[in-house]
Structures are given as C-alpha cells and as structure tokens.
Amino acid sequence: MERTFAIIKPDAVERRLTGQILGRIEGSGFTIRAMRFEHLTRADAEGFYAVHRGRPFFRALTEFMSSGPCVVLALEAPDAIRKWRDLMGATDPAKAAPGTLRKEFGSSIERNATHGSDAPETAAFELGYFFRGMDLI
Numbered sequence: 001m002e003r004t005f006a007i008i009k010p011d012a013v014e015r016r017l018t019g020q021i022l023g024r025i026e027g028s029g030f031t032i033r034a035m036r037f038e039h040l041t042r043a044d045a046e047g048f049y050a051v052h053r054g055r056p057f058f059r060a061l062t063e064f065m066s067s068g069p070c071v072v073l074a075l076e077a078p079d080a081i082r083k084w085r086d087l088m089g090a091t092d093p094a095k096a097a098p099g100t101l102r103k104e105f106g107s108s109i110e111r112n113a114t115h116g117s118d119a120p121e122t123a124a125f126e127l128g129y130f131f132r133g134m135d136l137i
Ligand code: ATP
Pocket: 052, 057, 061, 090, 091, 109, 110, 111, 112, 114, 115, 116, 117, 118
C-alpha cells in the first residue's frame, strides 16, 4: 500500500465539482485516509509550492491557490502516487488524455482542478505539511 497527497483545487470547489471528483477517487479504488476543507493563506501556498519559487508562474499560482477553499486529501492504494497522477492527467487540461480529471474538469494550466504528489519524497513532505499522524485514519 502507498499513500499520496491530493488537492481538489479552488477552481473545482468553486464550480461545485467536489462531489464528482470524490466519486471518481473512490470509484477508482482509492481509500480516503484523511480529508478536510482548507482555505490556504498566501504564505501556506508559497510554502507548499516552494520548489516552484522563482518560476514565472509562481506568483499567479500561489494567488490562485489561496483564492478560495480547497479540499486536501490523503489517498491510499497500491501504487497510489502513479495511479493518482494517471487519473488526473497532464498538467495542462488541453493536453490531458480523454477521461482524466484535468481534461474533464480543468479549465487552464493554472486552473487545472487537482493536485497530486509526484514522488515518494514529495508525498511524504506534502502529507506532513497538511496532516498530523493522528488525522490519518
Ligand atoms: P501539481 O503539482 O499541481 O499536481 P503538476 O505536478 O502536474 O501539478 P507542476 O509542474 O508541479 O505540475 O506545477 C504545479 C502547478 O503550477 C500546476 O498544477 C499548475 O497549476 C501550475 N503551472 C505549472 N506550469 C505552469 C505554467 N507554465 N503556467 C502557469 N501555471 C503553471
């Protein structure tokens, strides 16, 4: 079993897609181990995306991610990190494969509906950024 960290981003929450995305998560065989609404501050978003500091899109990205509530999740499944990235699809919804969440629910490379950890080390950092051990069921 493996755990990964996921976000239903502010664009998807605002568009009332939370329920549909949670349905796709559970329908794809993930167990939700922790979940809550979180309205990130700008500093929270900057800390979370610290690896992207200095990139041209950093300012817009952290502004967007702190613009409204999101849903933060700990997901468990065999090969969860890769499996969740596959379900999300490519970063840019325009390039994402049919049937993926970003193709279906994303509206731009910035407002792309979901986030997922990209490696075991980032999953460990991101899960720890948002959840205490006690929160993980
Ligand atoms: P995420 O980390 O959100 O799961 P990702 O791993 O597919 O997405 P990253 O390269 O880590 O993509 O970029 C993080 C986020 O930054 C992307 O989800 C997207 O919202 C934004 N982003 C990435 N590249 C660009 C870009 N060229 N222009 C605008 N926003 C971008």
